[in-house]
Amino acid sequence: MPKLVLVDGSSYLYRAFHALPDLRTKAGEPTGAIRGVLSMLKQLIAKEAPDYFAVIFDAPGKTFRDDLYAHYKATRSPMPDDLRPQIPHLHDLIRAHGWPLIMMSGVEADDVIGTLAVNASKQGLDTLISTGDKDLAQLVNPQVTLVNTMSMEVLDEAGVFGKFCVRPDQIIDYLSLIGDTVDNVPGVPKVGPKTAAKWLAQYDSLDNIIANAAQITGAVGENLRATLDWLPQGKALVTVKCDVEVGIAPDALVIDETTAELQGLYERFEFKTWLKQGKSAPQVVGKTDAKSANPAAQISPDLFAAAQPRTYETILTQETFDSVLGEINAAALTCFDTETTSLDPLTAQIVGLSFAWKPFHAVYIPLAHAYAGVPTQLNFAAVLAALKPWFENSEKEKIAQNAKYDQHVLANHGIGLAGLAHDTLLQSYVLESHRPHNMDALALRFLNEKTITFEEVCGKGASQIGFDQVSVERATQYSAEDADVTLRLHAQIAPQVIADEKLRYVYEKLELPTRDVLFTMERTGVLIDTSLLNGLTTQFSLRARELEAKAHALAGQPFNLGSPKQLGEILFTKLGMPVKRKTATGQPSTDEEVLQELAADYPLPKLLLEHRSIMKLVGTYTDKLPKMVNAKTGRIHTNYAQATAVTGRLASNDPNLQNIPVRSAEGRRIREAFIARPGCVLISADYSQIELRIIAHLSEDASLLKAFADGLDIHKATAADIFSVPIADVTSEQRRYTKAVNFGLIYGMGAFGLASQLGIERAAAQQFIDKYFARYPGVYDYMQRTRASAHEKGYVETVFGRRLTLQDINGGNGPRRQGAERAAINAPMQGTAADLIKLAMIAVQAWIETAHVQSRLILQVHDELILEVPDAEIALVKEKLPALMRDVAQLRVPLVAEVGMGKNWDEAH
Secondary structure: OOEEEEEEHHHHHHHHHHHOOOOEOOOOOEOHHHHHHHHHHHHHHHHHOOOEEEEEOOOOOOEHHHHHOOOOOOOOOOOOOOOOOHHHHHHHHHHHOOOOEEOOOEOOHHHHHHHHHHHHHHOOOEEEEEEOOHHHHHHOEOOEEEEEOOOOOEEOHHHHHHHHOOOHHHHHHHHHHHOEOOOOEOOOOOOOHHHHHHHHHHHOOHHHHHHOHHHOOHHHHHHHHHHOOOHHHHHHHHOOOOOOOOOOOHHHOOOOOOOOOHHHHHHHOOOHHHHHHHHOOOOEEEEOOOOOOOOEEEEOHHHHOOOOOOEEEEOOOHHHHHHHHHHHHHOOOEEEEEEEOOOOOOOOOEEEEEEEEEOOEEEEEEOOOOOOOOOOOOOHHHHHHHHHHHHOOOOOOEEEOOHHHHHHHHHHOOOOOOOEEEEHHHHHHHHOOOOOOOHHHHHHHHHOOOOOOHHHHHOOHHHOOOHHHOOHHHHHHHHHHHHHHHHHHHHHHHHHHHHOHHHHHHHHHHHHHHHHHHHHHHHHOEEEOHHHHHHHHHHHHHHHHHHHHHHHHHHOOOOOOOOHHHHHHHHHHHOOOOOOOEOOOOOEOOOHHHHHHHHOOOHHHHHHHHHHHHHHHHHHHHOOHHHHOOOOOOOEOOEEEOOOOOOOOOEEEOOOOOOOOOOOHHHHHHHHOEEOOOOEEEEEEEEOOHHHHHHHHHHOOHHHHHHHHOOOOHHHHHHHHHHOOOHHHOOHHHHHHHHHHHHHHHOOOOHHHHHHHHOOOHHHHHHHHHHHHHHOHHHHHHHHHHHHHHHHHOEEEOOOOOEEEOOOOOOOOHHHHHHHHHHHHHHHHHHHHHHHHHHHHHHHHHHHHHHOOOOEEEEEEOOEEEEEEEHHHHHHHHHHHHHHHHOOOOOOOOOOEEEEEEOEHHHHO
């Protein structure tokens, strides 16, 4: 039967706007919603191949429902400023594609859709409605089906009942009872979906429920009886009007592929990929090896272009396993994924494995499911033994999402990983560092697909089950989907990364090799002195009790130092300290920033800050670290999150070893607990004043370049220039002021911030800044150029081409824009510093492997690398390490790495 596809354009519009990043043209025009809607429409048409098609939008202005109820949709937020100007352009592009577009005043898009669906049924057409609006479920019948734009869930008559527990012909009554918070239509108070469905199951219709209202007991019965006068009006509001004079027959809604205006609009909105597709089909790569100049085109993009039926197979026989092994050995590129017993990469054991080597097809091999009635699985050891040669073959190219975790899991079973050509986590990170990079988010963003989440399979909280308790059938759906989706994500993301020479460099030369180094570092771990930490816990706890007693004395009464409510009463009510800020609930804030401000004038806030610091050290480090020692290795194994910070910096977690305070005596005591094994020392190498060197390189300021070239103390040299004194006569106070200016300007600090930091008047701080820029005009010019470029492009770049998107640079409110402008100055420096330390890690690890030394990289903290070095290699490493770090890049100023050594981290640093 011929098929009509109707699209709820408003549903698509908001979904695309919130799902995609803040994409803009070079002129700063927002295009994210336009691009998202067009992508979704293209995929829908390719998948459904409709005979007739239309996109329906709400027309501006009031509708008949506003006359029925003055508060209709009154609680809706106003349309976002960046969305509104995209709508007319989107309409133009839809028409230019030849897709029928309908808007009618006085009614809503739902009413137009309902009328067209009814008319289509009269003409003998099947109708598919693509929407995210549950109200349209009332239209479902044997000839009308819904598909959800978010989850791709298809709702026929059985699907509606399965989702809402009512029939499609009962949906209007159901909505009348529960109300519609989105449209501000009241229902019966305290009546939710379960109660509404129960009543409709018992009484069949709203009319019968009203007729039997006196028999319904309890509070909900009282609420129902109190709402009886409203219900007819509520029902009128939620009922889709299906007799609108639309003026066009469903079978006249044909796609007319007129492209005369399309290319010009693509050019106008800088849709480069679609422009290229109009000329020739893009190539999707199988591997982009750092050694390879031209990536091989191994996967046809046509295979990935539109949704196809999925085939996910459970492998339970030796015959089918042998077939899979043959397929992946012959494939150009294979995605793999592990399902495990734990999220801890060092202890997780394999439960099953999935593989995908062609789109929309994947297999799952269950190996250790252990629930009652589980089907017979293949022999665990035999399967891993058969797969081991493939995993360890560098010629068999592989891809994964967050491959570092899977590599640890394989290593737990004595299996190495070679031939990892791609990681979609890192591809997304390089392309859009400011966006989420988990697979569920990527699938929604790049494939317009809602994937099965881990919580949907295993539950959450106290009721969560282990993956070995998941049914093999459900595990196949989940794990095979992961492998399939990852392979298809690669086909979408990789061409965008590879097409940009700078992004390709960051991906191939920085992120992929860094991933390898991080795996080795995490596997090695670091040794700690647990007895020292246990002693510190005792000392710090005693100090905390002393501080608590002093706090009670200053307050004149005992109180809970950890209670913001009690603390607020003491500080602001009893002691009368000024309220600096309030929380979202209107209470006076007692956060750390507020206490810092108050500590300048009052003793109690200063004491509270010290108490908080001590307790944080106990809870985060001295008490916790000994419990995190791996039983097999005797070491702490942190995890380095590679795709977290937009600047490219690594993040350390479980435990976080990057936030141990270095300026406090207590923090340094904790660093003493990080020790070298017997017969070894720790050697630390730290880039000296790296961000100041980077700004000298970027700004090309002659004075800064000369100061670094001459090897001067940059803070003294700057102070000598600003205060007009010989460098030898610069006082420590003058150097301190200038150091604050040097680093403050990097972080976008203005006169107010500088005055606060130095404890001087704002006018004096402004004089320092003016003198600084007068002496270093190149820095001022660089900052102005960078701000202008950021506004034009929407992003800034590091020296190595890493792209740092600034979402609020051309949008948002004033403070957010100002923050984005400050970030535009700082991000290239922080990002370049992150790139440099990654290059240093790669260079050091490569030397370790080629020189066959026994030294090991064990920690990376900001601009510092820490190695565990045997006594016999001390001289070699002290000579080689700074040279390796110096030579990773040639900037306009020399790179300098300062080296320290000791039996523990504090001594080495």
